[in-house]
Amino acid sequence: MSAPAGETDGAPDARGDLRNELSQLSTEVVAEDLRDLDLRSTAEMAAAMNAQDRTVADAVAALTPAIAAAVDAIVERMTAGGRLIYIGAGTSGRLGVLDASEVPPTFGTDPSLVIGIMAGGPTAITSAVEGAEDDADAGANDLRAVHLQPTDVVVGLSASGRTPYVAGALAYAASVDALTVAVACNSNSRIGALAKHPLEVVVGGEFVAGSTRLKAGTAQKLILNMISTLTMVRLGKTFGNVMVDLKVTNEKLRARAERTIMSVTDASSERAATALVAADNSVKEAILAIRGSLTPDQARQLLADHHGFLRAALGAASA
Structure with missing residues (x-):
């Protein structure tokens, strides 16, 4: 019996494995108390969303010792002449680009000192680039393109913690002895296992299930704020x-x-x-x-x- 049109050998099984993997992620949980969301008034929705958002800062607070340890390690590398490089896909990548772009005007640094790299390149900042996050080799190649050095720091950003592009980047960074940091929103993440400093902030299911631009994005932005700001304070800025x-x-x-x-x-x-x-x-x-x-x-x-x-x-x- 022939396979359905559009399916190739192994593709259905691969998608099944991916569905199973995603079902285990806290960021993919569907909040049962929000099943009637579309039936609520706008005021009720706003209150419910704000209630979820208020939990994010507490989740990040639990990580402050680990964030501080990562910052101290980053400062050591940058004092030796290294750079801080954020790399990610989708919302996570955009947040890295945003934070990197704010460092020069705020702290008077050269734009090459803190860099944001995004899967799919500059086009992906405003438009989705199909398949970009699934390419592990591209993550490594994008770091090769900026001539990654052992003194550099690579911060991999992925809400799910499993993005192949980010995993490939961190694996390459470790291979050249660059310092590796992972920021994820699930525990025991794939990218966390690849990093010297795993920063896994668990914020749970999203207001709109799976939309990690929400609580997960906020949590990542708070962590990036701390990484860049505290590093610059330690560097005398x-x-x-x-x-x-x-x-x-x-x-x-x-x-x-x-x-x-x-x-x-x-x-x-x-x-x-x-x-x-x-x-x-x-x-x-x-x-x-x-x-x-x-x-x-x-x-x-x-x-x-x-x-x-x-x-x-x-x-x-x-x-």
Whole structure:
């Protein structure tokens, strides 16, 4: 008896295996208390969705020790000259690209320091690329294309924790001794098993079953926020909790930079603005020049002597 049209040898069994695998994932669970969702009022739906969303932060909180350990390991690699590379597919990949793109303006880094790579390439950021997430070799090849080094860090992102593209990327990263981190929303995940630092945040079934752009996406974004922000703090990109390495690229950011200088130095708005211009828009150098009574060149050199750490440079200036 011939196989049904469109089926090839082994395909039905493979799909059956995949269906069985997906049925075991917490992110695929259908919430029984939401079976009547489409019969509810909009206000009732909004309240129910918000109730689910409120559980996400607590799920991430349980992972903070593991996240901190991953950040410390990332900082060690980046201090040695490595890069932070996010790689994922679908919503997870887009979140990685988003977080990577926010680091340069926030912390004044070179765009090559934190990179977001997505299955299917740039086109996939706004449009689905069929089959891209199923290609494990593509994950490895995309890391080869950016010349992955042992000093680099690869953070694999997959809500299901099983995405072949991400698994292939992490396996390749491990083979060249890059540091590996996995962010998944299921326990005992495939990508978690491939990573030195598995970060598995279990948020359970989604408001719309299987739509991992919801709670799973929120959880991944919170973890990415922590990874990039805490790493940059450890690399000296803030002074306390204020941005002192931001790039002044528009009037809003210029005003923020001036306010930062004023808050750290108690300088007037006029002096802060003048110091910022004299320091070629470097907030750190402007602060150091004012508080240390230094010329811009002296401030720049002292900051370089302390590897960009403003607090250490201020200590030396007042010694």
